[in-house]
Amino acid sequence: MMKPAAEILVRMARDSGVSVISEFGLYILARKLFADRGYAGIPIPPRNRNLTYRRARNLVSEATCDPEWQDERRLPRDEDFSSTLFTVAPAGTVSVMLAADPFACLSHGSALSFHGLAPEPPEVHLVTPERAQWQQQANAIVESVMGWPFEEIEADELPFRPTRPVPHRDVRGRVVHRHEMRHPIVMEQRGELRAAAIGETFRDALDKPDWCGGIEAVIDVWRRHALKHLDAIIATVSASSEKILRVRAGYLLEEVLGIDDIRITAWAADAQRGSSRKLDSAAPYASRFSARWMLSINVADSSLPSTTKPEA
Known part of the structure; x- marks a missing residue:
């Protein structure tokens, strides 16, 4: 039987509107849950005191499960990724990929479609920062969550860290192409959708017309x-x-x-x-x-x- 705090954490994830969530994403929700001592009028038991390293890891473990368990109370591991992500709600390929990588956006043919310049292609193209830049941006998020410089955070103070999503070739039935970029990515956002800005979209199309x-x-x-x-x-x-x-x-x-x-x-x-x-x-x-x-x-x-x- 799930503990009350784990049940609340699952509800918070499902209420968040995202289609997939990482362990670090769940940890952010858990920090809010413990800071507020409850969610949506439901308190966490008094025995749940501070969110320690060990308690956070146990909480996320209890709120999630492997897909073969078929436990509807928990968030199942997402089978379209080799990295650790959990399915929160049904969604299409684009929504899932943008939720999985907060620094990525639609590019090339997919960005042309976003801007209304061409039909939506059968395959999804996204750009994301190259590895070192991606990690720098992730570290900045960690700092904003923890409240002090990343270099000063001890290993036993941070139970989960942001990790780059690693999708399989097909995500939700569509082929996904992720392109790493060294230059800063300039993007536009509409609701949950993000795409390369219009000037970048024209440039990238001319650079890689096959995409x-x-x-x-x-x-x-x-x-x-x-x-x-x-x-x-x-x-x-x-x-x-x-x-x-x-x-x-x-x-x-x-x-x-x-x-x-x-x-x-x-x-x-x-x-x-x-x-x-x-x-x-x-x-x-x-x-x-x-x-x-x-x-x-x-x-x-x-x-x-x-x-x-x-x-x-």
Whole structure:
């Protein structure tokens, strides 16, 4: 039989609105439970005094179970992850992944769909900070919970630590692709959904078109929507460390869309004469090219402007 404090902890998790929760997430709820001495008008027994290291671990253990137990009173271990997460409520792939990783957001084709620029792809793409940066952000959360610098927290004072979620290939029936990013992730949030900001979404689509339905689908998005988001695109592309992104973006904005802007003109300095740069990095080099941007227009779309004409 479950102890009253464990029953209350399970209720707190289910009332939280998240689809999955980590051991550290349960520990945060347990700290609030013990600080408030109860939840939703239900007190915890007086014998439950301070939330010690051992009591916290026992409490989380009692509130959770392995999936094969089929104990509806407890939170089952989530089988779509090899890391330790527990299922709280039914939800789709996107909701589960964003709940599992608080620092991740939708990216590439999934971000295009979030912004209403393209249909939702069958597979889910997300970006998350690379390992060291992820841990730094996690440590900051630990500090906010514990109330003192992470370096001063002793091992026996913190029963659970945030850990990076490790999903299986399929989560809730959809293939998930997680991409680690070294640069800061700029995101937008709507309700429970988070996605790369609009400028970053245009940049990432041009950088990895295969994750967005292919280069022709990406060019179509730029043709139809780039003008509405021009300032955000220019700011993001200008800040990129990849010169080839400015070259590709410059070609699309200036030669395809006919935009005359000194900020775009400045990108022409990144063009390299005699290089083998291509509009589509995954396709073979083509003889059609842009002399201004020194870029092979290696896309099967004859409407794209070029300095040269196709060979006979």
